[in-house]
Amino acid sequence: xPPAQRLPTMADVAERAGVSPSTVSRTLRGLTSVxxxxxxxxxxxxxxxxxxxxxxxxxxxxxKTGVVAVLVPTLDAWFMGAALTRLGPLLxxxxxxxxxxxxxxxxxxxxxxxxxxxxxxxxxxxxxxxDLTAEETARLDDLEMPxxxxxxxxxxxxxxxxxxxxxxxxxxxxxxNLGHRRIAFAQTIGARGFSFSSRDRLIGYxxxxxxxxxxLDDDLVVTLPPRDRRGTMEAVGHLLSLRExxxxxxxxxxxxxxxxxxxxxxxxxxxPERMSVVGFDDQDVAEWxxxxxxxxxxxxxxxxxxxxxxxxxxxxxxxxxxRTRHVVLPTTLIPRGSTAPPPAPQGEPVSGxxx
Numbered sequence: 001x002p003p004a005q006r007l008p009t010m011a012d013v014a015e016r017a018g019v020s021p022s023t024v025s026r027t028l029r030g031l032t033s034v035x036x037x038x039x040x041x042x043x044x045x046x047x048x049x050x051x052x053x054x055x056x057x058x059x060x061x062x063x064k065t066g067v068v069a070v071l072v073p074t075l076d077a078w079f080m081g082a083a084l085t086r087l088g089p090l091l092x093x094x095x096x097x098x099x100x101x102x103x104x105x106x107x108x109x110x111x112x113x114x115x116x117x118x119x120x121x122x123x124x125x126x127x128x129x130x131d132l133t134a135e136e137t138a139r140l141d142d143l144e145m146p147x148x149x150x151x152x153x154x155x156x157x158x159x160x161x162x163x164x165x166x167x168x169x170x171x172x173x174x175x176x177n178l179g180h181r182r183i184a185f186a187q188t189i190g191a192r193g194f195s196f197s198s199r200d201r202l203i204g205y206x207x208x209x210x211x212x213x214x215x216l217d218d219d220l221v222v223t224l225p226p227r228d229r230r231g232t233m234e235a236v237g238h239l240l241s242l243r244e245x246x247x248x249x250x251x252x253x254x255x256x257x258x259x260x261x262x263x264x265x266x267x268x269x270x271x272p273e274r275m276s277v278v279g280f281d282d283q284d285v286a287e288w289x290x291x292x293x294x295x296x297x298x299x300x301x302x303x304x305x306x307x308x309x310x311x312x313x314x315x316x317x318x319x320x321x322x323r324t325r326h327v328v329l330p331t332t333l334i335p336r337g338s339t340a341p342p343p344a345p346q347g348e349p350v351s352g353x354x355x
Contacts, residue, residue: 170294176209232262304327
């Protein structure tokens with residue numbers, strides 16, 4: 001029997017094409033850092049040698065795993081699902097796979113940061129909407145890979161997020177421009193990975209009121225646990241029991257806004273005739289409830305985070321600028337039927353929006 005023929009390796013392709021093995025790996029993974037001329041030479045050499053890409057072989061040559069790790073506090077959230085649905089295919093187009101670490105409780109969180117399993121199993125780590133301690137952030141800084149923070153702003157590290165302060169300002173100014181001056185803010189508490197966004201939206205709400213010359217009133221700020229109907233009823237009850245109740249409520253998430261609308265209507269208060277309600281996110285439920293809201297795109301956030309991860313893994317920017325880059329995506333106010341001018345006091349004619 002003739003001796004078994006040795007299979008061609010990535011090093012063989014590199015030698016025939018006159019390039020380095022790492023360039024062969026980038027070419028065959030479809031990354032954009034390779035010039036058209038080099039790409040043509042590598043592909044021609046691979047065809048001539050009948051070379052098939054092996055992820056294990058590529059890892060041995062380049063020191064890369066071909067995997068991007070994603071750290072999330074939960075998958076039971078609209079934002080996570082939409083962002084990861086866009087991120088996964090984009091990474092696969094770049095020749096990478098995605099591994100998701102879900103850290104829902106303290107025990108798993110402690111174990112993850114003690115072991116840091118992504119250290120040897122990934123080329124980059126994307127941290128999605130995760131409230132990290134200073135010690136945990138420092139642990140991630142020690143990883144020998146790019147760490148990108150998604151839907152959150154972390155100083156000095158690559159981050160992809162929307163400007164929650166500016167978005168909340170848009171929602172509040174929308175209500176102010178309709179003529180509202182008693183505007184409540186419903187703040188979510190206890191939602192995993194959401195506290196920083198909620199805090200920034202409260203800041204944006206307060207800034208917009210101050211800019212309009214409307215005094216701040218702490219009685220108009222209530223807290224809502226996520227998916228807690230009784231908690232929503234108690235918060236709305238507090239607002240309705242004030243000596244001067246609000247004429248509008250800005251909830252920092254669409255799910256909370258819908259819960260507020262349901263509670264108001266159960267008590268016979270029509271939306272928007274007697275109370276306007278605005279949310280934040282533009283989930284599908286916002287359109288179903290005809291909810292005015294501030295739209296963000298988790299799909300775009302997932303796409304931009306993936307593109308940044310591919311760029312950092314491929315080390316396109318030798319200057320290191322992208323390793324501290326912040327990408328801020330826009331938000332858009334979507335006016336719908338849940339907001340209108342405030343009701344006129346009894347005995348007075350209805351007036352239009354404030355000029």
